[in-house]
Amino acid sequence: MDAVRAWLGGVTGTSTNPLASKDLSLEDFVNLLERAETERGAPSSEETSAPRAHAAEISFPIAEAKEIVRKMRDDERVDPGGTPLARRRELGDRARVDELFKTHALARAIARRCAEMGRVPTSPEELAEALKAGDDGMSKEERAREARAMRGAFPSNRPCPCGSMKKFKRCCGAD
Numbered sequence: 001m002d003a004v005r006a007w008l009g010g011v012t013g014t015s016t017n018p019l020a021s022k023d024l025s026l027e028d029f030v031n032l033l034e035r036a037e038t039e040r041g042a043p044s045s046e047e048t049s050a051p052r053a054h055a056a057e058i059s060f061p062i063a064e065a066k067e068i069v070r071k072m073r074d075d076e077r078v079d080p081g082g083t084p085l086a087r088r089r090e091l092g093d094r095a096r097v098d099e100l101f102k103t104h105a106l107a108r109a110i111a112r113r114c115a116e117m118g119r120v121p122t123s124p125e126e127l128a129e130a131l132k133a134g135d136d137g138m139s140k141e142e143r144a145r146e147a148r149a150m151r152g153a154f155p156s157n158r159p160c161p162c163g164s165m166k167k168f169k170r171c172c173g174a175d
Contacts (some may be wrong), residue, residue: 030065032096061100068093109146144172 071093112129114120121127143162160171 030069033065034062061104065097067098068097079157 121129146161157167160166160168160173162172164171
């Protein structure tokens with residue numbers, strides 16, 4: 001949820017971030033995302049699709065997140081005592097929602113690169129080449145900012161995408 005809070009704070013650019021409250025429930029968060037999708041006017045999709053012509057067309061998989069929240073609520077009714085097993089299951093479900101969000105953010109970054117290129121790569125090799133070529137026009141600060149935004153979706157032991165030849169966790173991924 002921390003990655004989600006950071007992303008929404010950066011996207012809105014305002015100090016009145018609805019996720020600033022620490023007592024925001026997961027269900028409130030999913031409802032907030034759904035409201036943002038409808039206010040934006042974009043159709044809600046079942047899951048993140050392949051890269052499209054523009055990054056703004058990719059929407060968060062709200063239906064899947066709602067299903068996870070519904071399952072968590074049902075588990076709460078069955079086991080209101082909050083046994084360790086139920087707590088473990090809840091943490092796993094929260095991690096799945098967070099992973100959905102990170103995958104969504106990575107898909108948006110890839111779609112943005114494809115829009116800059118003007119075409120959609122057809123193979124993984126082409127995609128890797130396109131992502132590498134897309135970095136050439138960016139300044140080191142822009143690459144570092146983008147790398148920090150992808151922190152959860154980028155393996156920490158890989159070389160940093162900013163080009164410093166350091167590990168990601170020791171460069172742009174450091175807290």
